[in-house]
Amino acid sequence: MFKRAYIIMTINKKLLATIGLLSAVVFMAMSPDAKPADEPFKNLKVLPKNISKEEMHKTMEEWEHALGARCSFCHVRNEDTKKMDFAADGKPEKEMAREMYKMTQDINKKYFHAQKDSTDRIMESSINCYSCHRGVSHPEVVRASELPRQAPAGQPSWAPGTTPAPGTTPAPAAGATPPAPAPVPEKKP
Ligand code: HEC
Numbered sequence: 652m653f654k655r656a657y658i659i660m661t662i663n664k665k666l667l668a669t670i671g672l673l674s675a676v677v678f679m680a681m682s683p684d685a686k687p688a689d690e691p692f693k694n695l696k697v698l699p700k701n702i703s704k705e706e707m708h709k710t711m712e713e714w715e716h717a718l719g720a721r722c723s724f725c726h727v728r729n730e731d732t733k734k735m736d737f738a739a740d741g742k743p744e745k746e747m748a749r750e751m752y753k754m755t756q757d758i759n760k761k762y763f764h765a766q767k768d769s770t771d772r773i774m775e776s777s778i779n780c781y782s783c784h785r786g787v788s789h790p791e792v793v794r795a796s797e798l799p800r801q802a803p804a805g806q807p808s809w810a811p812g813t814t815p816a817p818g819t820t821p822a823p824a825a826g827a828t829p830p831a832p833a834p835v836p837e838k839k840p
């Protein structure tokens with residue numbers, strides 16, 4: 652009884668292996684040109700060549716939001732087809748974005764010891780586009796010391812021992828909910 656069950660199991664295993672092999676052959680025959688599935692994009696110089704469509708979408712969306720810019724800030728439209736040509740390098744902003752991406756990776760790698768992820772991409776360990784851009788495409792140099800003082804929530808908005816600057820609201824009473832920070836305006840070109 653036990654022995655019979657064992658034999659049936661062995662046959663089943665062999666059968667399964669054969670079916671598995673067969674379906675692999677069929678699958679390969681169905682997709683003679685397997686490469687484009689692995690590399691769906693045509694003109695990548697800094698992102699991993701085998702980046703998935705989802706990962707690419709996420710990256711572009713992230714850049715869009717970090718810079719407060721549309722796709723067309725970096726990408727050109729093909730005037731013949733009237734469609735966006737994402738692979739074309741017609742705009743200097745696209746090349747600048749590549750440089751920025753390399754810089755961001757270098758900073759993370761060199762100064763924050765970022766590791767590579769499974770796609771060989773250096774991880775965003777400590778900084779990303781938003782760290783500098785904060786929703787604007789062209790960040791200006793600002794002297795932080797010349798800005799009006801901003802206190803952390805619940806703290807007086809002026810340094811101890813000084814008088815509040817004209818026009819500033821005094822700090823809320825202890826226990827009161829601090830007001831929500833003003834939203835950062837988004838600049839869309
Ligand atoms: C800040 C600039 C910037 C913005 C904004 C941006 N992209 Fe990109 N995009 C790039 C760069 C740079 C590359 C090339 C990356 C490389 O060389 O590895 C690229 C590549 C692509 C590719 C791959 C094209 C190919 O076949 O090589 C697609 C698709 C794409 N972007 C779509 C979009 C979409 C959709 C949006 C808007 C949601 C968008 N991008 C917004 C800079 C940008």
Ligand code: HEC
Pocket residue numbers: 714718744745747748749751752753755778779780781782783784788789790791
């Ligand atoms: C360390 C800070 C920093 C980081 C990180 C950074 N940028 Fe920038 N970026 C700047 C500054 C500053 C400028 C303006 C440069 C100038 O004045 O010439 C700029 C300019 C640009 C421009 C050109 C804008 C224009 O007006 O033509 C693009 C495109 C851009 N960045 C994309 C990116 C992308 C995409 C990332 C993330 C992958 C990124 N940047 C990360 C600081 C940064």
